[in-house]
Amino acid sequence: MLRVADHAARTDTGRARSANEDSYWVHSPLFVLADGMGGAQAGEVASQTAVSVFSTQGGMPDGPGTYEERLAALVAQANGQVYSQAQSDDQFAGMGTTLTVAYVGEDDLAIAHVGDSRFYVLRDGELTQLTDDHSLVGELVRRGQISAEEAEDHPQRSIITRALGIEGEVVVDHFSWPVRDGDLFLLCSDGLTGMVSDAGVAEILAGAPSLAVAAQRLVTAANEAGGRDNITVILFRVEDVTPGEGAVVNQHTSVGDAVPAAPVAAAPIATQTTVRPTEMLVGSSTIEPRAPRPPRHPRHEAGPPKRRRWVGVAKGFAVLAVLLALVLSGGILASQSVYFVGTDDDGFVTLYSGLPYELPGVNLFQTQFTSGVPAQSLSPRVQQTITDHKLRSHDDAVDLIRQLERGDLAGQYAS
Incomplete structure (x- = not known):
């Protein structure tokens, strides 16, 4: 004792x-x-x-x-x-x-x-x-x-x-x-x-x-x-x-x-x-905040989710079928011309090229660059913009991240 x-x-x-x-x-x-x-x-x-x-x-x-x-x-x-x-x-x-x-x-x-x-x-x-x-x-x-x-x-x-x-x-x-x-x-x-x-x-x-x-x-x-x-x-x-x-x-x-x-x-x-x-x-x-502490431990109970994982067997099979079709048709190469915004393993807003899915042994996305903005510091509304992994053009995705870095988005930081 x-x-x-x-x-x-x-x-x-x-x-x-x-x-x-x-x-x-x-x-x-x-x-x-x-x-x-x-x-x-x-x-x-x-x-x-x-x-x-x-x-x-x-x-x-x-x-x-x-x-x-x-x-x-x-x-x-x-x-x-x-x-x-x-x-x-x-x-x-x-x-x-x-x-x-x-x-x-x-x-x-x-x-x-x-x-x-x-x-x-x-x-x-x-x-x-x-x-x-x-x-x-x-x-x-x-x-x-x-x-x-x-x-x-x-x-x-x-x-x-x-x-x-x-x-x-x-x-x-x-x-x-x-x-x-x-x-x-x-x-x-x-x-x-x-x-x-x-x-x-x-x-x-x-x-x-x-x-x-x-x-x-x-x-x-x-x-x-x-x-x-x-x-x-x-x-x-x-x-x-x-x-x-x-x-x-x-x-x-x-x-x-x-x-x-x-x-x-x-x-x-x-x-x-x-x-x-x-x-x-x-x-x-x-x-304007620039670099608050990122989430670093697996015990965190809160904060924005990481890159989207498989959820649901039916959804998994549907996505798998689409991805296999892309691979077989060579469409995976074309997918690199699309971009999405997500978070890296440390919770920082990151630009990716490709599709927001992961398969064993298959890289469907690549990291382009990581910003200094922790997703955890954003308001719930803006977090949703980050975690929906919407496919974007390169310029659109980069512009979104730059706005976050400058604090230009209304309601960017939690209030």
Whole structure:
């Protein structure tokens, strides 16, 4: 059985800001951190509103589902409250907040996450980030277009692709993590990670005599590096008090899945509660999203379907007959003069030539190019345009993708 052996938390305004828009709440074994945006007052209100959803519960509420699913439901509830406030009061218009939550259960650690605040584990001296940054540079790093070092000084590092309060619904990453005895966890706002490298954070954590000292040293290091943003850190160490047992293995899966327990060294598997991501924010301004996080795991329950598969025996035979006729008549060559728009295996809008069907050993379509637009970020109406795989001319298909990239289509992004 797991328990929290020790914990500590610190927050600081930093050296460049006049107010602290970060909020946190610690009620072991529940840990909550939010980093608000939208101006000093609005950002502070957004983060406090999100955290209050958890603090008013007094802990993890009872209910159906795994811990991670219940955390995700509370994050969705927090999003609704922040969104309602932003819509009802002009002074809060455009406000939003990140939210990262962790709960230590009896057998594993549950995490729910939206935004670019981070959650780390220090294990055997190695610091590993468990959450994905919902930011433009985070996506560029994941796609290999820039390095982690380049991301630290990227001019667009402040652009986030997902936050609470911008839309009525939000995509929530949630997963369970297999914990080992002695694991040290860190929740922090980007006021820390924007100033101190992961290597620097790991060194401070490893060298501090206590978690309280480590938390203060992290804040001090961020301020000494410039303190450009509010700084909040939450630390907690977990121990396994189950007699005669070693490492704890994850036993939770998402609703509707049958995924075997992950080994101790496995990475967390993110799942989602809705398919309606928020728009990007720079302070209180909304800009055109470019590269939100694509769906990467088979456990995703939402998002647009991949390229059309066989459905129904009767339909399968009918399509097969047509395709065989094309092959026999040489029509498959002519099919390469038609195009359709779909998604690749990572969920990005892609241009294909050929027919939108797959047969064993027969390639009926070819990839022409993949855009930077994740289909998951589109409104349901526009998603339908992508997933119907309508046959188009080359120019028509290219024009559709370019409109998506520019954001020219009305209702392109979910609202």
